[in-house]
Amino acid sequence: MNNNVIIDCQNVAKTYQDGSLKVDVLHNMNLQIQAGESVSIIGASGSGKSTLLHLLGGLDQATSGKILLMGQDLGQLSQAKLSALRNQNLGFVYQFHHLLAEFSALENVMMPLLIGKMPKAQAEQQATEMLAKVGLAQRIQHRPTELSGGERQRAAIARALVTRPKCLLADEPTGNLDRKNAMNILDMMLDLQRDLGTALVVVTHDDELAHKFNRVLTMQDGQLQAA
Numbered sequence: 001m002n003n004n005v006i007i008d009c010q011n012v013a014k015t016y017q018d019g020s021l022k023v024d025v026l027h028n029m030n031l032q033i034q035a036g037e038s039v040s041i042i043g044a045s046g047s048g049k050s051t052l053l054h055l056l057g058g059l060d061q062a063t064s065g066k067i068l069l070m071g072q073d074l075g076q077l078s079q080a081k082l083s084a085l086r087n088q089n090l091g092f093v094y095q096f097h098h099l100l101a102e103f104s105a106l107e108n109v110m111m112p113l114l115i116g117k118m119p120k121a122q123a124e125q126q127a128t129e130m131l132a133k134v135g136l137a138q139r140i141q142h143r144p145t146e147l148s149g150g151e152r153q154r155a156a157i158a159r160a161l162v163t164r165p166k167c168l169l170a171d172e173p174t175g176n177l178d179r180k181n182a183m184n185i186l187d188m189m190l191d192l193q194r195d196l197g198t199a200l201v202v203v204t205h206d207d208e209l210a211h212k213f214n215r216v217l218t219m220q221d222g223q224l225q226a227a
């Protein structure tokens with residue numbers, strides 16, 4: 001195995017069976033995500049971008065083909081092993097922040113570390129540092145409702161990165177934000193990708209944002225093409 005490959009999709013197909021209707025979304029798709037690179041995925045609505053991201057994250061299974069995460073075949077792992085591999089190596093950010101309303105930004109960001117059994121004081125320190133990196137040093141005690149939309153997404157990004165994953169998978173992370181905010185947050189994600197050495201895979205509708213990445217791929221006819 002090439003040690004720099006974090007995710008390796010080999011001849012992946014995904015078909016949804018919706019009643020009697022079969023929907024072929026991905027076929028014979030190949031993709032390698034290298035350590036530390038930034039990749040954007042664009043393409044028409046319904047072309048399969050979110051489907052691909054779910055497969056890369058081990059949240060759904062390919063119909064055929066293989067997806068390796070750190071050399072391990074996701075289709076061959078027990079649910080417990082898959083969860084552990086995912087928690088150790090991947091971070092997720094969605095269009096909606098999914099922060100827990102009753103907790104502060106700090107508590108939300110500490111959560112994945114506490115789940116990983118890190119002692120509380122250390123988790124608090126690391127979460128505080130990550131919140132500072134996303135520009136929320138002055139907001140750590142705020143609850144999600146006390147943060148702006150952009151700040152909530154920053155907190156969600158801090159929560160996804162606090163475990164120092166090898167790869168961050170983001171589905172329309174700036175889709176709910178105005179243009180200026182979206183640009184700022186995407187630039188911040190790319191800065192963090194370079195500083196932390198995290199690979200970054202982002203699905204976006206925004207061609208201009210997409211072109212800030214090392215590679216731009218377009219989903220078309222169930223496959224990825226270099227844009």
Ligand SMILES: Nc1ncnc2c1ncn2[C@@H]1O[C@H](COP(=O)(O)OP(=O)(O)OP(=O)(O)O)[C@@H](O)[C@H]1O
Pocket residue numbers: 016017018023025043044045046047048049050051052
């Ligand atoms: N659970 C499912 N069951 C049946 N069909 C599905 C399911 N999930 C997605 N699809 C279909 O698969 C296709 C790809 O969906 P997907 O959400 O991956 O597209 P997308 O490129 O992310 O779209 P968008 O840009 O609008 O978010 C669509 O035609 C969709 O209707």
